[in-house]
Amino acid sequence: MKKGIHPENYRLVAFKDMSNDEVFITRSCASTKETITIEGVEYPVVKVEISNTSHPFYTGKMKLVDTAGRVDKFYQRYKKK
Numbered sequence: 296m297k298k299g300i301h302p303e304n305y306r307l308v309a310f311k312d313m314s315n316d317e318v319f320i321t322r323s324c325a326s327t328k329e330t331i332t333i334e335g336v337e338y339p340v341v342k343v344e345i346s347n348t349s350h351p352f353y354t355g356k357m358k359l360v361d362t363a364g365r366v367d368k369f370y371q372r373y374k375k376k
Contacts, residue, residue: 309338312346319346 301324308323309331318331320338331340 307338309333309340310346311340311342312349313342313344314349317346317348319348 304326305322305324307320308325308327309318309320310323311318311331318333318340320333323341325339325341327339327341329340329342330337332338
């Protein structure tokens with residue numbers, strides 16, 4: 296890598312998909328307070344609601360992910376009167 300272009304905290308980080316508990320490890324500089332141990336190695340963990348393992352485009356399955364009742368609020372607001 297070229298020197299001086301990446302932040303100092305550029306490291307391996309675990310990203311955890313909360314909809315299916317899938318975990319993948321990649322390099323990132325995302326800040327986090329939580330850690331997770333995978334195969335005896337401790338990584339900082341970033342929790343995501345959707346990733347390529349749960350997104351309908353990649354899985355081919357239509358799945359409705361309702362975060363904090365947003366879908367219900369939308370249906371209530373725009374329901375037929």
